[in-house]
Amino acid sequence: MSTQKTRKAELRHTLGRMRSRLTEDDITVAGAALARHALRLPELASARTVCAYVSVGREPGTGPLLDALRARGVRVLLPVLRDDDDLDWGPYTGPERLVAAGRPGRLMLREPADEPLGRRAVLAADALLLPGLAVDGRGLRLGRGGGSYDRVLERLAEAGAHPALIVLLYDGEVVDAVPAEPHDRPVRAAVTPSGVHRFPADGPR
Ligand SMILES: Nc1nc2c(c(=O)[nH]1)N(C=O)[C@@H](CNc1ccc(C(=O)N[C@@H](CCC(=O)O)C(=O)O)cc1)CN2
Numbered sequence: 284m285s286t287q288k289t290r291k292a293e294l295r296h297t298l299g300r301m302r303s304r305l306t307e308d309d310i311t312v313a314g315a316a317l318a319r320h321a322l323r324l325p326e327l328a329s330a331r332t333v334c335a336y337v338s339v340g341r342e343p344g345t346g347p348l349l350d351a352l353r354a355r356g357v358r359v360l361l362p363v364l365r366d367d368d369d370l371d372w373g374p375y376t377g378p379e380r381l382v383a384a385g386r387p388g389r390l391m392l393r394e395p396a397d398e399p400l401g402r403r404a405v406l407a408a409d410a411l412l413l414p415g416l417a418v419d420g421r422g423l424r425l426g427r428g429g430g431s432y433d434r435v436l437e438r439l440a441e442a443g444a445h446p447a448l449i450v451l452l453y454d455g456e457v458v459d460a461v462p463a464e465p466h467d468r469p470v471r472a473a474v475t476p477s478g479v480h481r482f483p484a485d486g487p488r
Pocket residue numbers: 336337338339342362363364370388389390391392414415426427428429430431432
């Protein structure tokens with residue numbers, strides 16, 4: 284394994300241990316704060332289509348944000364994990380329309396029950412809310428290591444689509460440096476329970 288891959292794995296482990304100490308209450312409180320800050324972002328105020336995700340396990344809660352966006356009339360799309368770890372997308376039509384999905388031994392995800400729209404549905408997004416474990420001052424994001432969002436970001440770049448990329452994290456997860464590999468693409472901002480953190484990718488391109 285390359286050094287950067289090893290470093291990423293180590294950082295995932297450390298951050299995973301921090302998350303393992305969180306209670307249900309911490310997750311709920313974080314979710315409410317995230318929704319409050321995210322809903323004030325100009326990028327989301329003007330968005331007609333937002334690609335987001337359903338938080339699971341000890342990820343900061345996204346439920347309140349998903350419901351508030353939907354109540355605003357925003358078209359919210361959610362990822363559907365394919366067998367090859369790439370992402371398809373399905374519309375969010377309420378918590379009761381989500382089904383448990385996942386493979387044995389892996390994280391149990393909640394995904395839209397209806398037939399997905401295809402991998403290219405993400406190209407319609409005005410904003411993309413990404414899960415992660417950390418981000419650094421350059422906006423480089425550490426994900427779970429499946430490479431799913433790496434592929435999505437490559438697909439967007441190839442199509443010339445530039446939605447606002449925003450990662451949702453806990454406060455301690457905005458770190459000094461995330462190990463970078465050539466395929467990594469920076470996000471524009473992170474929303475944490477304490478507020479919005481903007482990165483250089485926010486500037487002119
Ligand atoms: N809530 C949520 N939905 C999401 C993601 C996410 O990070 N969070 N994804 C982000 O890409 C995609 C799903 N990717 C996944 C990546 C890894 C594992 C998983 O179970 N990983 C193991 C580690 C080893 C393994 O890969 O099997 C684990 O975390 O225990 C599950 C889903 C799409 N949906």
